[in-house]
Amino acid sequence: MTALPEIRVLPPGLKNQIAAGEVVERPASVVKELVENALDAGATRVDVTIEQGGRALIVVQDNGSGIPASQLALAVTRHATSKIRDFHDLSDIGSFGFRGEALPSIASVSRFTMTSRAGGVEGPDEGPAEAAFIEVRAGEVTATGPAALASGTRVEVRDLFAATPARLKFLKAETTENRRCQDVLMRVSLAHLHVAFSLTVGGRELFRLPPDQTLADRLAAFWPPAVCQGLKPFDCGRDGYRAHGAAGSPNTAQGRGDRILLYVNGRPVQDKRMLAAVRQAYKGMLLSREYPQIVLFLDLPRDQVDVNVHPAKLEVRFLDEHRVFSAIRSGVLQALSGPDGEIASGCVSPERQDQAPSAFGPGPAFPPDRDPAEPARSTHRPAAFADAKFSTYRAFREDRARALDLPVTPSGFPAPGRPGTAEPAPTLAREAGPDGPRFEPAGPEPARPDALRPASLAGGGYTYLGQIADTYLVLRRGEDMLLVDQHAAHERILLAAMRDQRKKGDSQPLALALELPLHPSEAEVLADLREDLRAMGFVIELDGPAKALVRGIPPTLETGEAREYLKDALAEKARGLDDLWTMMACKTAIKARQPLAVDEALALLETWLVTPEREFCPHGRPVVLRWTPGDLEKLFKRK
Missing domain, CATH: 3.30.1540.20 (MutL, C-terminal domain, dimerisation subdomain)
Incomplete structure (x- = not known):
């Protein structure tokens, strides 16, 4: 009889690489995790630099609160976080990253350097905090020490997946990975209009977004004028649930759904229930293979949504899906029902949703x-x-x-x-x-x-x-x-x-x-x-x-x-x-x-x-x- 292999505890480096498989799918995943960390640190400016589709270099620098030098080593340790304290915090999560997996996972599959300067002081008698850095190679800390940085945090990720060629070969072409990184930063920037963002790819600045823009102005940097001109704002609150954003005219619908952007409490998500509510609001205005352009923000009490469903936090679970569906549908109908593009002051009530007047008339479901x-x-x-x-x-x-x-x-x-x-x-x-x-x-x-088919035409x-x-x-x-x-x-x-x-x-x-x-x-x-x-x-x-x-x-x-x-x-x-x-x-x-x-x-x-x-x-x-x-x-x- 063959002896069973004994059960062993995995070494820390292998644990981090397994975690990296869940969190770090491609360079765009790294950009997302690092930018969300910057926002959690209170940054009002985030600058991203990418080389060779993110394979060679990813740099994310912010002006947030920073990390004290004494805690840099903890920051790259699995399940070490400053964002939750006890079990009850899991039902009231207000930050983007809280698992403590992102930094150690990224560091386990790259040459990782983080430089940070805390905004306060190290201690009551130590004066202003100084910047420090930490280097990690394949999950192992190789160097630490003082550094030069005015404020905030700068993270450099080099040679991503170089030590794991099996992962590297599944990356797409450089232009494709660049576009995915740009898409991630675009989605995050739309939810944080008060923050300035910039993206530089291959030495060329693709965009620089000033702080305190309107949603329309920020969308105009990413979507062509033909799409932006058809967008109508909406803002509908009901029973503590608020759906707001901008919805595109059915006349500008397209053949793919990559311009349907969904957010829950400022977090970009992918949710079938929210998408179904959007499609229901457009019912009768689109063909089966058409998709509208919409940016939808859903705000609701944090104890009504579970964001701890997916390691990359792309999926959520709602306590009351019916209320979510109703709020979204009413909000989108508000944008589609206003006369001459003018938004009504109140939401469309559930009793009148089916009879709501349409800005596009009761005509056919196609332009x-x-x-x-x-x-x-x-x-x-x-x-x-x-x-x-x-x-x-x-x-x-x-x-x-x-x-x-x-x-x-x-x-x-x-x-x-x-x-x-x-x-x-x-x-x-x-x-x-x-x-x-x-x-x-x-x-x-x-x-x-029995039917009009080519076979029946010979004598028809x-x-x-x-x-x-x-x-x-x-x-x-x-x-x-x-x-x-x-x-x-x-x-x-x-x-x-x-x-x-x-x-x-x-x-x-x-x-x-x-x-x-x-x-x-x-x-x-x-x-x-x-x-x-x-x-x-x-x-x-x-x-x-x-x-x-x-x-x-x-x-x-x-x-x-x-x-x-x-x-x-x-x-x-x-x-x-x-x-x-x-x-x-x-x-x-x-x-x-x-x-x-x-x-x-x-x-x-x-x-x-x-x-x-x-x-x-x-x-x-x-x-x-x-x-x-x-x-x-x-x-x-x-x-």
Whole structure:
């Protein structure tokens, strides 16, 4: 029988490295822990310096109260802290760091040097305190002594994870780690507007935030103007719970949730319940894959929340989740319900939340395709699909016809009939009737299928009945009635065309270059998206760090549309080439409330019928709705 290994107490160095695995995931974790220590020390200025993504060097210097020389060794000892005294303090935690794990954990996986000068005196007879330092290498104290420092604390972390290469290899690229460190400092700075912050990366100062800023001014340093202009403040207090901050307009929603910033008593957190309350407040205003921009601060009694759930203190546990949900939802609704952006004096009561007026009206859950005040476009556009704006669309029709081995008509549509089949292809035909044109299927109608699927199209015919509300195209197939959203259908067609012509990069040169002023955050996004934008047909040159010149645009976009598209792309409403194509398809597609001539409607429908994934638009909305006779009988309560 194999003998079991004996139980042993781990050596201190190994204990600290295990703790470091929980607290120090990457350089951004080090920045977070050290900056929070500075804030707990009462600092009003925090300066952060990073080299090589934090691998080579992280320096955090503050002007806080500092640490007496006699206590520096205790500061790098596990579970030694000045922030809690006894068991009862755990239910009333007001500081950011209280476990006493951060400094020894960081010191165990780096070359660690801390210099500090206490703000008071060492003792009643010793005069002003002097600065001192301590050096730690792989968890072992190697040197201590006097140092020179005016005030506060300076922590230097060098060669992070150098002694643990298994951890080092999981770090991302330098630019990615730099961005994560910047994001951490941004999140902390938003919760402490009275504190000045600066960040220097690779010898270049990325930002310097003065103290006593407003939330709007501080956000403007990180988020592009297109996002900040849509933010509305809110402040709602109820039963000792206060939700305040700024919420973005549904019209500026984006395709990812990295601009949803949640705080509990000033601490950045990740909480599903808080996120659910935010999503509930925006319900009916966003598509399923859209996320708003919001900075939400929740203040509540400290004995109502447990912040000692996660080693990195990113998660919390609430005593009364229902009150948390209600306070957050009411606060966000307050921002979304004020007339003309003006915030009401009181919160929306729970009884009236569902009936609260909306600044964006009771319209659809997606931004309107056209300003209702805009005059309707002329209905006399018989060649609309042959002009430059629809060149991509026309080329796609021809490519689809050739891919299906179908002859192409002079108009570019697939001709009726499919090789190898005795039945006609799905086409729309028209007849003259006493009341005007009537559209009938080109062949005998087959038995009605259970669903509108590509497999059922070989022998299918459709009757086009007309357009409703200048938005929906009405079809009949057998005994079924169908409504097709013209904008959503055209979006799907254009996206398929762009994918077929992947990265072709056709560009229309501009006589006068478009000038785009760049916010620092937009300049970073442009650097990441530049190759993808070039593949789409944008020719962009930089004219200094704060301006871009657009010398070429895709042929499917007009100049004004191209400018608006680039603003949306630089505001990070899309991620990756496919999302950019989806945005372009939305910009160039036929709009709702746009009348279509009969030939235009037929051209759109014929192409849509041979487009893959045609049942849903790129945003996930349905393109077509279908009613059987049984469905209509239920609507009319005939059965």
